Amino acid sequence: MARANTSKALLFGYQAYIVAFFVFLAAPLVAAGTFAFNDSLFPSLPWQGFTLDWFFNDTEPKLGMFHDRRLLRGLYYSFVIALMVSTLSVAVGTTNAFLFVRREFPYKNFFYILMIVPLVIPGVILGISILVLASNVANTADDRFGIELEFLRPGLFLVVLGQFSFITTITSLVITARLRKCDLSLEEAAYNLGAGRARVLFTITLPFLRPAMIASGIVAFLVSFENFNTTLFLVGSESPLTITMYDRMAKVGSTPVLNAVSFFLMVGSGLLALISVVVQRPAPSE
Template sequence: MIPSISSSRFYRVSYLCYVVLFFIFLITPLLVVAAFSFNDSLFPSLRWNGFTWDWYLGENAPRLGLVLVSLGQFAFITTIATLVISTRLRKFDITQEEAAMNPGASRMTAIATVTLPFLKPALLGAGVVAFLMSFENFNTTLMLAGSDTPLTIAMFDRLREGSTPVLNAASVLLMAGSAYLALVSLFAQRPDKQ
């Protein structure tokens, strides 16, 4: 809908209803997964057996990774994070640091008060991108996984057998974590009002 073109009230209401229904259609499967992750049943089913935290806190809760996988992911992800940060750093005017050191500030003070606040959006953005790329990098995780499987491999293996409450719980935690990172990224990109 183009705001500059006049439209009837019926059209605007219809368009708003369409958008609301579209988002309901997108979020309904996520809400169903979230609801089943709290069901006290071995299988996701429509019969509600009671509320439980066992799938989040019990012995069936997922493991979160291995040292080898972490090192492999670190080697892969640092290049992407470096690109994001260096792109922002290219826009930095070095004379700002020099101006901060003129009144007698040390180099470290100038970096802490001038350079790091300038790089804050890039650092947060690089962190979000690094997390998402690391989680998505299934091939490296599969190659480096030993006998103890990390979260992505465990979820993939269990999904072949069908959906389980543990998968639902892990999915809810991943959705919440991704939403949190998206909000952090949005707030970090807002210009500071001075």
């Protein structure tokens, strides 16, 4: 009995620790979200009453986020960049999965490690190295041939490339893991029934990969949306939202409109994350 009591006490302490941990996880997010609804010019206590002004009000000094043109532009650029990055990285991630699961070639292990490496390179370094290379190429083209390669100067294109360079590792790993589980006998059965290669790919293999492609696409979208370190060095005049918010924080200081944006992003990414979990969940028949 004594042992049961101590282990009960231990379990209770353990659960208290888990609760404390989740409070720690939630605290800053709750703080960032809650002050979006405080009717005050500063995101701090005391509580002045509930308001939606920081979302919808259209006049200074309480300009709501949906009327703040610079924030909306940032949101738009973030969205465009994230869409391009996730499309590209899912496409390359899928070809990588086929390459590493279905093919044999020399030095395969070495190339596989090379595929993982971008994930462990600090984002700041990816940013500066791509900036250096792109500027070198652009300068050379300008000096030698008098051609101005505008797209190699900091801007949207470089931001997409910079984020793509490490997000592709994430999509490749997720899709590779799924393709490894693909039952080859299904494909063989289809071949035996007379289906061609393209038909098998589109009716058997790709539908099997679809949950992983969607989930990794969502992950890529979110990682791109929140990226700061790589983007910081490659950004031109089209600042995505994180950069715009950082500028606002550095210049204006903390204002509740940033809380409103935070709340909006939390709800948005929470929903997307939920979708990615739902599509990855095995269907009841499986």
